[in-house]
Amino acid sequence: MAMPPSIETQQQEVSGEDDNETYSFASQLVLGTCLPMALQTACELGILEIIAKAGPGAKLSATDIAAQLPTKSQGAPIMVDRIARLLASHNWLCCSVMWGGNLGITLHYITSEYPNINGINFDLPQVIQHAPSYSGIEHVASDMFVNVPHRDAIFLKLVLHDWSDEKCLRLLNNCHKAIPNNGKVIVVDSVVLVMAESTPSAKATFLLNMLMMTQSPGGKERKREEFVALATKAGFNNVKFECFDCD
Numbered sequence: 001m002a003m004p005p006s007i008e009t010q011q012q013e014v015s016g017e018d019d020n021e022t023y024s025f026a027s028q029l030v031l032g033t034c035l036p037m038a039l040q041t042a043c044e045l046g047i048l049e050i051i052a053k054a055g056p057g058a059k060l061s062a063t064d065i066a067a068q069l070p071t072k073s074q075g076a077p078i079m080v081d082r083i084a085r086l087l088a089s090h091n092w093l094c095c096s097v098m099w100g101g102n103l104g105i106t107l108h109y110i111t112s113e114y115p116n117i118n119g120i121n122f123d124l125p126q127v128i129q130h131a132p133s134y135s136g137i138e139h140v141a142s143d144m145f146v147n148v149p150h151r152d153a154i155f156l157k158l159v160l161h162d163w164s165d166e167k168c169l170r171l172l173n174n175c176h177k178a179i180p181n182n183g184k185v186i187v188v189d190s191v192v193l194v195m196a197e198s199t200p201s202a203k204a205t206f207l208l209n210m211l212m213m214t215q216s217p218g219g220k221e222r223k224r225e226e227f228v229a230l231a232t233k234a235g236f237n238n239v240k241f242e243c244f245d246c247d
């Protein structure tokens with residue numbers, strides 16, 4: 001008779017499964033509170049009624065919906081778009097809406113793996129003062145919107161999504177000035193899908209997008225073309241999407 005798999009075997013099987021899917025599910029657990037908040041907001045604003053009133057098969061853009069809300073905020077269509085994508089990715093909204101440095105830990109992982117890299121960990125003074133020292137890493141305290149230290153490559157992980165397009169442009173301009181002609185700016189952020197798919201990674205991105213909307217004024221996850229537009233405006237001419245860790 002076959003024995004049930006031991007705990008170790010089960011763990012190996014789980015960790016051997018698709019790590020990205022596991023990561024996406026974990027993100028959904030962490031960010032899960034955004035979903036009921038988005039639903040409540042949609043109900044309180046009457047977004048669902050507006051869609052229902054338009055009738056079956058109606059094609060409403062986020063701008064069409066926002067125009068029927070009492071608010072006059074210019075950002076309303078984008079917020080409606082983000083709420084609708086999240087609800088649609090959970091099949092709660094079946095609609096035809098058209099979608100219009102910290103402490104140096106990450107850098108430490110990189111320099112531990114590649115000791116030939118000398119890294120600068122760059123953040124605000126109030127953060128840098130708590131950063132532990134690591135060999136091969138210099139901590140520099142400054143404001144990235146004022147200037148960025150000159151280096152061959154600049155790594156921005158979960159930074160752009162905190163900021164509006166205007167701020168990102170200022171930062172990317174500073175990065176462009178800070179690297180040589182063959183230098184690189186490596187951005188690690190989520191990419192929002194054009195359609196509201198219901199895959200675990202799409203759900204995790206829509207949840208994160210919702211979190212940014214509530215926690216970081218102007219901050220947002222971006223679509224591919226939005227990244228390209230920002231990078232191009234900042235003077236970069238060779239934009240590549242290299243790795244899709246959560247697909």
Ligand SMILES: C[S@@+](CC[C@H](N)C(=O)[O-])C[C@H]1O[C@@H](n2cnc3c(N)ncnc32)[C@H](O)[C@@H]1O
Nearest residue numbers: 101102122123124127142143144145157158159
């Ligand atoms: C979301 S965290 C990302 C941290 C790190 N890249 C990571 O992935 O763990 C954003 C970081 O940007 C820093 N930051 C915010 N405004 C800044 C500024 N004006 N200049 C430099 N760093 C800034 C924050 O202190 C924070 O550590």
